[in-house]
Amino acid sequence: MRFVGFIIFFIYVYFELTFFIAVANSIGIFLALICIIATSILGFSLVKTQGLKNLGIMQQKIANNQSYKNEVIRSVALLFAGFFLLIPGFLTDILGAILLIPHVQDHIVEFIVRKMPIRSKFSSSQMNYQEDDIIEGEFKQKDDQ
Template identity: 30%
Template sequence: MFARLFLVFTSVSLLEIFVLVKVGSFLGAWPTVALVVVTALIGSALVRSQGVQLLQQLQQRIAQGEMPALQLVEGVMLLVTGVLLVTPGFVTDFCGLLLLQPTIRARLAKTVMANVKLKTDASMSGSYSQSQTGSFTGQNRDKNIIEGEFERKDDEK
């Protein structure tokens, strides 16, 4: 895992340097630096506005009682987009601008959600759940545990 991350970060850095040198030799040093700064400023403003929109969608989902999983994944992707746009370089800016497109980000988020497997707590030993009738069941029963059922009754005075 470490070797893969090292390879990715090194490759991206070398590619960024190569592209910056090529653009700098074509435009000049100061216009290249100005272009990198302008893309970072514009990108961060766009990420902020889309982040506010995404936060509103998240709040609407929660108000409707739905799980906002897609919005949470898109929020993480917007965070990554902000990092890519603020990082100096044209390759990361291009990748960040691609992720800034809502349709591309939504497709990628759906793909990520389809490929991620979540672990549940049901496989843990000693976990207990309560059924609708109020009875408790457990996977790892101890000798000191007494099973039973209960029923709630309001105290009438």
């Protein structure tokens, strides 16, 4: 059971190198390396813009006392997309690009929300009191003796 991680890693490296060699044979090694670097830069900028957009939506939902768990899950998908896009290689770039597609992110969010056993509702620590709220009660003042 210990070596499962190593086996998965070597299988990943084998497929990544095989795919790189196939691409390099068809377009050239120099162009293949430029493509890998370009996809990393492009992917980083896409993750940054989508992450900032998602952060803005999350801040709006927090301000309106709405549940923001979908945006948190979408942020985790963006984190994984950024991780896959920064790893050099064509297969990880393809996987990262797939995770950047909003339709795919929606399916991931729906799948995870359906699998969540506990339904939670966002509640702010700040209570919104209106001027017409009346609190009735009786009290007795006790001396400290």
